[in-house]
Amino acid sequence: MRITTTATAHYVDSGHYRLTVSRTDASAELEGWLSVNLLASVNTRGGRDETYETLPPVLAERDGVAVFDFPQRTTEWQSKTVRLTCTPETIAVEVRVEGDGVLSDVTLLGGRAVLNTRAAGTFRSGVHARGVFSPTPAHPVNVVRPVSAPVALTVVGDASPGGCTRSSRRRRWCWPSARTRPPGRPRCRTGRGWARPYAPGSPA
Structure with missing residues (x-):
C-alpha cells in the first residue's frame, strides 16, 4: 500500500x-x-x-x-x-x-x-455507482436496477400485490453496486425454492 x-x-x-x-x-x-x-x-x-x-x-x-x-x-x-x-x-x-x-x-x-x-x-x-444489485423478490424480476430506482430489503421485497413474494433463506441483506449497468435484461436460473437471480457482470 x-x-x-x-x-x-x-x-x-x-x-x-x-x-x-x-x-x-x-x-x-x-x-x-x-x-x-x-x-x-x-x-x-x-x-x-x-x-x-x-x-x-x-x-x-x-x-x-x-x-x-x-x-x-x-x-x-x-x-x-x-x-x-x-x-x-x-x-x-x-x-x-x-x-x-x-x-x-x-x-x-x-x-x-x-x-x-x-x-x-x-x-x-x-x-457514484450507476447500477444496484437487488436480492429481494420482485415482479417482474429486476435484479440490477438504476441507482435512481427504489429498492426495499424486506421479507416480501417490493413485488406488486399478488405477485412473487416468496423469500429466500439465503437473502443478502446488502446492496452491492456497479459502476456500469450490464447489457440486456438480467436472466434467472431456477433453483430450489425462490429463483436465483443472475445477471452477467453483476456483483457476486
Missing part, C-alpha cells in the same frame, strides 16, 4: 482502490465509487448528537494497514472519533465515543453537524 501526503490530503493507492483522504475536513473520495462523509451521529435517549467541530485526521500505519482517526467535538459526548481503516483490499468505518448516555440511533457515513465552514444541517455520503 502506497500513501502520499500533501498539505491538503492523503492519497492511498492499495493496488485495488484509490482513496483520497482530506486533511481539511472529515471526508474522503473513493475513486469511481463513493464520496465518503466521515461524520457520525451517536444519539442518546437524552438528546441528539451533533458535531460542532472536526479536527484534522491522525494517520497511523502498521503491518500494511493505514488507520485514519478523525477527532470530533460533539454536543453529547466527552469525545468522539470516527476511524477509517484501510487494508490492501478493504475499507472500514467505525465510530468511538466516550462519556455517559444510553445509546439510541447511530448514524455512520454522515450525520448532523455544524462544519468548520459554518455550514449546518445533516450531511451524507454520495454514491
